[in-house]
Amino acid sequence: MAKGTPPVSLLAIPLNSSSPAPLFRQLYDGLRGSILAGSLKPGARLPASRTLADDLGVSRNTVTSAYDQLLAEGYLEGKIGSGTYVTRTLPEDALLVRRGKARGGGTASRPGRTSRRGELLATTPAWVVRGSAEPRPFRPGVPAMDTLPLDTWATLAARHWRRSAGDLLGYGDPAGYRPLREAIAAHVGTARGVVCEAGQVVIVAGTQQAIDLATRLLLDPGDPAWMEDPGFVGARGALIGAGARLVPVPVDRDGLVVSAGVSRCPEARLAYVTPSHQYPLGVAMNLARRLELLGWASQADAWILEDDYDSEFRYTGRPLASLQGLDRQGRVVYMGTFSKVLFPALRLSYLVAPPSLVDAFVSALALAGGPPPTHPQAVLADFFTEGHFLRHIRRMRALYAERQEALVCAAKAELGGLLDIVPSETGLQVMGWLSAGIDDRAASQWADTAGVVAPPLSSYLLEPTSRQGLLLGYAAHSVSQIRQGVRKLAGALHKGTSSS
């Protein structure tokens, strides 16, 4: 990507000044389509914004807005002013599903034309973890599977099948199985300080579905939305898929920097946050920031999506109560999942809607096919009410604390001078900071070659920062697998840094 490379010509991008779509959106769509179709190749240099504006006969603002959005979404890299290039590797490239690329790696042809919305959905980078029964260390976000109380689960499941009546075999409640909604309302009330009634709980097939429904319900195409930066790629994809304009908001040791969001885009319609355990940095949002965020939402008439994905596993201190519990104005949509507490294939999670949005969510869910199958919901309801859920959490908390400690100790012994792991008080993964001069994408690649999964911090970022890190999940691996993984990672980093 030499600076001297001549820029590509973009004169073929069609712009129609009488179209209702704003020119910057047309230019953005044209550039993004060319990148995804491969006609704009990775590393290609784009013309300077002033030159392109002159060539296309549009204002420079039109070009910088389109470039900014593509930079924010990771399609472009570099800096306006010093050269803008097509990203060499698209964000989270290991996890992406892209148009024309079938799961098996072949090409899928799509006959006919989709709608503009369909085109957006089909080309939005989606967050997909390739399913493998035995995740390699250190895949983040995966719980232990070998310690699940599957015998208990099987007993409860069999009992329900034996006595299944109409309530389990019909379409069921459109918001989800009522006894499960009651059990969840009681649990989040006591464990997470969520203030709600069972009627506000809606069962969905994963937090990803909750975020998707929420973005489609609450945003119009082009609406600005705050996205934590770095942040969860699944949420970023859902926002882009809903046509939102992403506004990256930085995160520091106290969580989302609300003042930065306010100065960048006070009129945003929605903010996506992980306040109890920021993904991927692992920090918690302090009380002052929580109140500031709620204050902004109230003033801006905006919504907050609170993703509380793994805070059940707090190892030290008291669990932090939810943001939703502080909300007096009904602005927060709270989301929790059983993918981490139990297992991801269950595809069961829930959202707690503010009273004003319950009917809208139930209707949107019905249009999307309704809640997940009732039988596993009924099994999960019994799992709660018969005490298995809390017992399982208690066991896993002790196990995960031990695994995290094993990772931190092994890293201290083997990775000194290369990677500094910050212990986390909760969750299933930790951030490791690379020593100065080590590029995280390169480090992740070296680790992958050595058989270790360690996603780079850069793949979660919308705007580049100087800090380089690797995200390491520990929950799904035994202490000996963790030690072995750390040895492999150390070998890979030593080899990579000495040869680069």
Ligand SMILES: Cc1ncc(COP(=O)(O)O)c(C=O)c1O
């Ligand atoms: C921050 C965050 N939210 C939500 C999820 C996914 O939840 P679900 O499996 O319920 O879709 C994940 C999964 O890794 C996550 O990291």
